[in-house]
Amino acid sequence: MIPPAFEPETFREQGHALVDQLAEYLHRALRGDLPVLPWRPPATMATAWETPFSEAPASDPGALAALFARVIAEANHLHHPRYVGHQVTAPLPVAALADLVAALLNNGMAVYEMGPSATAIERTVVRFLADRLGFGPGADGVLTSGGSIGNLTALLAARQAKAGYDAWTEGSAGGPPLAVLGSAQAHYCVARAAQIMGWGKAGFVPVAVDDRFRLRPEALDAAFTRALDAGRKPIVVAASACSTATGSFDPLPEIASFCQERGLWLHVDGAHGAAAALSDRTRHLVAGIERADSVVWDAHKMMLVPGLVTAVLFRDGARSYEAFAQQASYLFEGGDPADEWFNVGTRTLECTKRMLGLKLYAALAIHGTKLFGDYVADTFDRARRFAERLAREPDFELLIPPQCNIVCFRHRPEGATDLDALQTTLRRRLIEDGSFYLVQTRLPAGVYLRITIINPLTSDTDLDALVHRLREAAKST
Amino acid sequence: MIPPAFEPETFREQGHALVDQLAEYLHRALRGDLPVLPWRPPATMATAWETPFSEAPASDPGALAALFARVIAEANHLHHPRYVGHQVTAPLPVAALADLVAALLNNGMAVYEMGPSATAIERTVVRFLADRLGFGPGADGVLTSGGSIGNLTALLAARQAKAGYDAWTEGSAGGPPLAVLGSAQAHYCVARAAQIMGWGKAGFVPVAVDDRFRLRPEALDAAFTRALDAGRKPIVVAASACSTATGSFDPLPEIASFCQERGLWLHVDGAHGAAAALSDRTRHLVAGIERADSVVWDAHKMMLVPGLVTAVLFRDGARSYEAFAQQASYLFEGGDPADEWFNVGTRTLECTKRMLGLKLYAALAIHGTKLFGDYVADTFDRARRFAERLAREPDFELLIPPQCNIVCFRHRPEGATDLDALQTTLRRRLIEDGSFYLVQTRLPAGVYLRITIINPLTSDTDLDALVHRLREAAKST
Numbered sequence: 001m002i003p004p005a006f007e008p009e010t011f012r013e014q015g016h017a018l019v020d021q022l023a024e025y026l027h028r029a030l031r032g033d034l035p036v037l038p039w040r041p042p043a044t045m046a047t048a049w050e051t052p053f054s055e056a057p058a059s060d061p062g063a064l065a066a067l068f069a070r071v072i073a074e075a076n077h078l079h080h081p082r083y084v085g086h087q088v089t090a091p092l093p094v095a096a097l098a099d100l101v102a103a104l105l106n107n108g109m110a111v112y113e114m115g116p117s118a119t120a121i122e123r124t125v126v127r128f129l130a131d132r133l134g135f136g137p138g139a140d141g142v143l144t145s146g147g148s149i150g151n152l153t154a155l156l157a158a159r160q161a162k163a164g165y166d167a168w169t170e171g172s173a174g175g176p177p178l179a180v181l182g183s184a185q186a187h188y189c190v191a192r193a194a195q196i197m198g199w200g201k202a203g204f205v206p207v208a209v210d211d212r213f214r215l216r217p218e219a220l221d222a223a224f225t226r227a228l229d230a231g232r233k234p235i236v237v238a239a240s241a242c243s244t245a246t247g248s249f250d251p252l253p254e255i256a257s258f259c260q261e262r263g264l265w266l267h268v269d270g271a272h273g274a275a276a277a278l279s280d281r282t283r284h285l286v287a288g289i290e291r292a293d294s295v296v297w298d299a300h301k302m303m304l305v306p307g308l309v310t311a312v313l314f315r316d317g318a319r320s321y322e323a324f325a326q327q328a329s330y331l332f333e334g335g336d337p338a339d340e341w342f343n344v345g346t347r348t349l350e351c352t353k354r355m356l357g358l359k360l361y362a363a364l365a366i367h368g369t370k371l372f373g374d375y376v377a378d379t380f381d382r383a384r385r386f387a388e389r390l391a392r393e394p395d396f397e398l399l400i401p402p403q404c405n406i407v408c409f410r411h412r413p414e415g416a417t418d419l420d421a422l423q424t425t426l427r428r429r430l431i432e433d434g435s436f437y438l439v440q441t442r443l444p445a446g447v448y449l450r451i452t453i454i455n456p457l458t459s460d461t462d463l464d465a466l467v468h469r470l471r472e473a474a475k476s477t
Numbered sequence: 478m479i480p481p482a483f484e485p486e487t488f489r490e491q492g493h494a495l496v497d498q499l500a501e502y503l504h505r506a507l508r509g510d511l512p513v514l515p516w517r518p519p520a521t522m523a524t525a526w527e528t529p530f531s532e533a534p535a536s537d538p539g540a541l542a543a544l545f546a547r548v549i550a551e552a553n554h555l556h557h558p559r560y561v562g563h564q565v566t567a568p569l570p571v572a573a574l575a576d577l578v579a580a581l582l583n584n585g586m587a588v589y590e591m592g593p594s595a596t597a598i599e600r601t602v603v604r605f606l607a608d609r610l611g612f613g614p615g616a617d618g619v620l621t622s623g624g625s626i627g628n629l630t631a632l633l634a635a636r637q638a639k640a641g642y643d644a645w646t647e648g649s650a651g652g653p654p655l656a657v658l659g660s661a662q663a664h665y666c667v668a669r670a671a672q673i674m675g676w677g678k679a680g681f682v683p684v685a686v687d688d689r690f691r692l693r694p695e696a697l698d699a700a701f702t703r704a705l706d707a708g709r710k711p712i713v714v715a716a717s718a719c720s721t722a723t724g725s726f727d728p729l730p731e732i733a734s735f736c737q738e739r740g741l742w743l744h745v746d747g748a749h750g751a752a753a754a755l756s757d758r759t760r761h762l763v764a765g766i767e768r769a770d771s772v773v774w775d776a777h778k779m780m781l782v783p784g785l786v787t788a789v790l791f792r793d794g795a796r797s798y799e800a801f802a803q804q805a806s807y808l809f810e811g812g813d814p815a816d817e818w819f820n821v822g823t824r825t826l827e828c829t830k831r832m833l834g835l836k837l838y839a840a841l842a843i844h845g846t847k848l849f850g851d852y853v854a855d856t857f858d859r860a861r862r863f864a865e866r867l868a869r870e871p872d873f874e875l876l877i878p879p880q881c882n883i884v885c886f887r888h889r890p891e892g893a894t895d896l897d898a899l900q901t902t903l904r905r906r907l908i909e910d911g912s913f914y915l916v917q918t919r920l921p922a923g924v925y926l927r928i929t930i931i932n933p934l935t936s937d938t939d940l941d942a943l944v945h946r947l948r949e950a951a952k953s954t
Contacts, residue, residue, distance in 0.1 A: 002507050002934070003933060003934075005569055005570075005571070005781075005844050005848060006503070006507060006556070006567075006569065006570065006933075006934070008500045008501075008503035008504045008507065008570075009500070010570070011496075011499070011500055011503055011570035011571075011574075012496060012497065012500035014570070014571065014574060015492075015496030015499065015500065015570075015574060016493055016496050018574050018577065018578070019488075019489060019492030019493050019496060020489065022488070022492065022577070022578070022581055023485045023486070023488055023489035023492065024485075025581070025582075026483070026485035026488055026581075027485045030479050030483060030485065037590075037593070038593075039590075039593065040593060042589050042593070042596070042597075042818075042819035045593050045594060045596070045597040046596075046597045046600055046601075046819075048594075048597065049594060049597035049598050049600070049601050049838075050597075050601055051601060051842065053605060053841040053842060053845065053846050054845055054846070055845050055846050055847040056845045056847065057843065057844050057845040057848070058842060058843050058844075058845070063842070063843055064571060064574075064839070064843050067839060067842060067843070068574075068575075068578055068839075071578055071582070071594060071598075071835065072578065072582065074593070074594040075582045075584050075592070075594055075595070076582070076584050076590075076591065076592060076593070077582075078582070078583055078584070079483070085590075085591070086585055086587070086588075086591050086829070087829075088583055088584075088585040088591065088829055089583065090483075090583070091580065091581060091583050092482055092483065093482075093483065093485075093487070093488035093491070093492075093581065094482070094488075094491065094541060095580070096577060096580040096581035096583075097488075097491060097492060097495050097541075097545075097577070098545075099576060099577065099580035100495065100499070100573060100574070100576065100577040100580065101495070101499070101545055101548055101549065102783075103568065103572070103573040103576035103577065103580075103783040103836075104499055104502070104503075104568060104570065104573035104783070105502075105548070105549065105552045105553070105554075105555070106555055106565055106566065106567070106568050106573075106777070106783045106784060107552050107553050107555070107565075108563055108565040108784060110563070111563075112519050113514075113516075113553075113562070113908065113914075113916075114553065114562070114563050114565065115552070115553060116514070116515075116516065116517060116519070116522050116551070116553070117522060117525075117526060117548060117551040117552055118552070119519070119522070119523075120519075120522040120523045120525065120526035120527075121526050121548075123523055123526070124523075124526050124527055124528060128530060145622035145623065145626070145785065145827065146622065146826075146827045146828065146829060146830070147828065147829070148826055148827055148828045149622070149626065149826055149827065152673075152826070156673060167675070167677075168672050168677075168678075169672075169677055169678045170677045170678075171649070171654060171672070171675050171676045171677020171678070171679070171680055172648070172649035172650070172654070172675035172676075172677070173649070173654050173677060174677065177648060177649070177650050187828070188828075189828055192801060195645050195646075195648070195801075196629075196633060196673065196674065196801075197673065197674065197675050198644070198648050198649035198674050198675030198676070199648045199649075199675070200644075200645075200646055200647045200648020200649070200650060200651065201645075201646045201647075201648070202648070203648055298829075300583070300829070304482075306579075306580040306581070306583045306831070307583060307585060307829055307830070307831050308622065308827065308829065308830070308831055324669060324672075324673075341519075342519035342523075349623075349625055349626055349629070350622065350623045350625055350626065350785065351623065351624065351625045351664070351665075351666060352563070352564075352565055352623060352624070352775075352777070352784055352785065353623070353784070353785070354783070354784050354785055358548065359580075361526075362541070362544060362545075364530040365528065365530060365535060365540070365544060366534065366535050366540055366541050366544070367482050367534050367535075368530065368531055368532050368533045368534040368535070369530050369531070369532050370532040370533065371482060371534070431590065437590075439590075456480060456483075457479070457480075457483070
């Protein structure tokens with residue numbers, strides 16, 4: 001007897017109803033016929049979703065549809081062309097459907113047996129990405145749950161390869177405190193990974209950046225020496241491709257040469273920008289990435305799939321077995337871990353893992369690879385055009401010419417005094433009225449508005465409207 | 478103009494087709510009208526899924542349905558009543574649909590703005606779980622991507638609270654090497670977390686277990702002293718509720734008292750067994766859990782939702798801010814982190830995070846809480862009955878009376894010599910013919926077959942069939 005909660009016909013009915021709801025959402029969001037976000041303050045939102053779950057099932061047969069309608073209405077609408085906020089993409093519908101398959105089948109992936117086809121699918125996707133980076137046939141890697149976890153995984157492999165002692169077995173006590181060098185603009189998770197590993201705050205050594213927020217390779221030497229002088233052993237440089245705040249690509253060829261000379265591990269945090277490798281028009285931004293020891297690449301940023309899908313790619317695939325040098329008898333069969341490429345849990349922070357590769361596999365198989373390269377190049381172009389336009393407006397100030405689809409700028413109407421406060425006020429105004437979702441960032445020069453043109457539907461017209469809306473909001477402050 | 482890849486009517490059509498495919502899958506899997514798993518060796522499976530993704534979109538309009546049909550056919554079928562393998566659940570269809578909503582909406586959750594309603598939903602779910610543990614109103618926590626990451630998060634908080642120095646800022650150099658005490662049967666991720674944090678192999682101090690693989694509280698003192706003598710500072714005991722291999726619940730009241738006396742942090746890895754708190758019939762197994770400083774609870778194990786959804790719960794909610802004491806200007810506003818409960822990225826390893834709470838919220842809201850308690854208690858009962866049955870069979874050997882829904886046993890037909898090899902052979906036989914999915918575990922006494930009755934559809938009849946099938950397979954070896 002099938003319990004009612006698993007009844008396939010109920011699923012069919014509820015599933016069809018949901019697909020119609022989501023199709024309607026897509027229609028409205030893509031046309032901009034919804035607020036970008038229905039902003040409410042945290043306390044109000046928390047109260048609105050508080051509920052004492054009852055013991056009994058919901059008696060109203062429409063309860064699920066009503067819940068989903070509410071979730072859709074009260075979510076941020078990333079498919080709205082005026083969503084230009086954080087680097088999370090408006091997913092391709094095909095990829096979202098693939099995620100439903102992954103959810104219902106729920107094959108785990110610690111060991112091959114838990115998800116044999118999921119493991120094979122992951123392998124294909126990983127090889128595709130490694131190939132696009134220009135890695136050779138010896139490359140390998142894994143998919144994991146997000147860029148922060150991916151960067152930690154790569155740095156664990158770097159630690160094991162370069163500490164000069166068996167850091168996994170001996171721990172920090174095995175040698176001098178270690179350090180990672182990275183630009184002052186590196187994502188916070190790089191320093192955080194160092195601190196998780198017990199390297200402390202001084203375990204992240206910031207390297208000076210140029211006026212476009214790119215790591216200055218000629219400053220590496222000084223940072224390296226500074227770390228040595230402080231009794232540290234620097235073992236890895238984490239380059240940003242690109243930085244989160246300003247979308248700046250560190251110069252990889254120069255950094256790679258420095259790493260080669262000093263015997264350091266080169267890690268590239270390409271969470272956002274590794275996707276530049278997908279188009280001939282943008283590949284120059286990541287020239288040299290093929291020399292990296294490890295690269296992190298988030299498919300949920302610039303590959304149009306739902307979060308989280310992060311690839312951790314190793315030029316020398318054998319390195320991917322070094323992050324976690326460990327066995328569990330009920331899982332792994334022992335022996336040379338590389339003989340067990342198919343037991344991916346030996347190489348990921350997760351034990352059980354979602355079928356992460358499927359959504360990317362489906363998106364690539366159905367839409368073809370050109371779509372992804374075009375998407376990257378087109379959004380980068382659109383950002384450049386927007387920046388050129390801002391540069392011509394006397395009441396706007398562009399931080400730097402954008403290298404990708406991230407643009408930082410501020411509105412500077414005549415007579416404005418506290419520019420930092422003004423940007424914060426303007427942004428809050430747009431968020432609260434739901435007309436745009438954009439973010440802000442604090443830089444040495446002050447607070448800047450920041451957009452990421454990550455929705456492929458965002459047009460030049462939408463960006464014109466952003467300029468207009470900011471001016472209007474400024475007038476009414 | 479909407480690009481074809483985002484066309485809502487195409488989504489509608491593909492979505493309806495997929496819902497029908499999945500409904501058919503449910504019908505067949507729940508009836509057992511499919512192999513439990515279509516086993517193929519890793520190399521064969523890898524070749525089968527290799528593909529050079531083409532530049533152009535798939536020209537066949539049926540390509541997506543064909544891909545999904547193949548994925549469904551070649552996956553493990555967790556809804557099959559004879560899936561009794563790893564601790565990953567056959568998800569409730571409602572929870573899978575909720576995951577589709579999460580996938581398409583793709584609201585990230587590092588900061589409140591990225592997913593306001595998702596943040597509120599997570600808060601409600603976290604409070605529900607904390608309340609079931611018997612934590613008071615001061616409790617708090619976060620959802621994260623899996624138990625391994627959850628245990629690491631909790632141990633980072635323990636490190637910060639108990640190291641005796643600011644471990645986050647100073648790193649391992651700030652004091653003596655630290656250690657976590659746990660049973661020799663603790664999940665491998667506990668020792669792994671210690672090694673990630675730079676504590677080395679000696680950073681995990683195994684505590685002896687009794688004949689039912691439960692941590693012996695009277696052995697804590699010796700382990701503690703052993704760590705001290707080795708120059709270690711033990712700061713935390715990680716209790717298992719329950720252990721993975723044998724489903725053994727460590728005695729929490731005694732461990733809690735030991736921790737209290739010594740000023741240690743008590744962490745409970747309740748990934749599987751914290752769900753015992755959901756039923757009056759099973760709650761006794763986790764008596765004392767309300768005294769823990771932190772608890773990890775995987776909803777994708779015993780709460781019928783797709784992976785990954787792990788709650789990291791802190792008795793004193795303020796502790797949840799200590800795992801990662803860090804800021805990123807473009808994300809967090811600064812100030813007292815507890816003033817920003819709604820920026821959950823300050824407290825999770827992930828920066829961007831999937832809307833993890835929604836599937837659990839939907840499942841609880843639609844099915845009511847009783848379903849979950851009954852599910853836990855019923856599967857535990859079923860395991861007990863199966864064990865009693867095995868104990869009566871002369872050709873079967875029960876490892877220990879099960880405390881939950883995990884049962885370890887072996888087949889011992891008359892005249893069998895190499896029992897370890899036999900279990901391995903039998904298991905492989907069943908997996909390769911797709912009749913059952915069960916796992917094995919190596920224990921001091923040898924190799925045992927291991928089942929987890931995690932599918933609510935698995936009946937006593939299915940378990941009778943398992944016994945029968947094992948006998949048959951043994952006869953034909």
